[in-house]
Amino acid sequence: MLDVSSTTKGLLPPRMTQAQRTAITSPATGLVVYQTDGTPGLYCNNGTPATPLWQQLAAQAQPAYGHYINNTFQQLVSNGSMVTVNLPTALESSGLTYAAGASTVTVTTPGLYRISYSMGLYFINAGNAVxxxxxxxxxxxxxxxxxxxxxxxxxxxxxDGLYTLNAGDVIALKTALYSGTAQVYGGTLTLLQVR
Structure with missing residues (x-):
């Protein structure tokens, strides 16, 4: 056991870059270091020595979230091909990287996420879509x-569902029109880190 008392000094953990942190061989579960670059802060290995999961200690104070909308018409082709739904607007986002032109969301904070979407389809002629x-x-x-x-x-x-996501995972909302004539009439995609 270690009992350190002071009213004028603090505890200084090892300081290193992100590359140095990820290069630690078999880091013990619970190992804490201070990362000096990228997103600086205290990081703890919440995984195992064999499969480290480095998480910033303050990450849960502000969960990652994002709310993206489609507010433009997007014509669909009736051939069953998957098409990425245009999400040109991010109403709010934190802890996620949003590519408006590609309409994709990249996870930067790993964890369990609730992802939901709602998409309107305007059928000019009857048909089916997914x-x-x-x-x-x-x-x-x-x-x-x-x-x-x-x-x-x-x-x-x-x-609406729960998904375990890793840093670097890319999320997109897609649709396919199998018959008829239709267009995307608006919609939303929401991601919220729950753990």
Whole structure:
């Protein structure tokens, strides 16, 4: 046991760059260091020596979150090909990297996230379509399928789920039109770190 008392001095943990921190061989679970570059701060290995998970100690004080919207019409082609839904506007975002032109969100803070989306589709001619979340180019979650039997009608597809995400994971909302004539009529994508 260690009992250190002082009213004029503090405890100074090892200071190093992010590259030096990640180069530590088999860091013990609970190991704490101070990172001097990138996002400076105290980092703790919350993983194992074999599979380190470095997390900033203050990260949970402000969970990562983002709320992105589609407020423009986006014409879809009826060939079943997946199309990334345009998300030109970020209403708010923290702890995530948003690429407006690519309509993707990159995770910078690993953890458990609640991801939800709601997307309106305006069918000029009756048909069917699907909405899907993608992580690193692969489908995650459930397909939200929509069958529209009426012309000139708007309907919505949505989904909500919990996903474990790693730093560097890229999230996108995609849709495919299998028949009919339709366009994206607006929608939202929301990510919230819950742990």
């Amino acid at each position: 909405g899907l979340l993608h992580k690193n180019g692969s489908v995650i979650g459930r397909a939200s399928t929509l069958f529209m039997s009426q012309n000139q009608n708007v309907s919505w597809v949505s989904d």
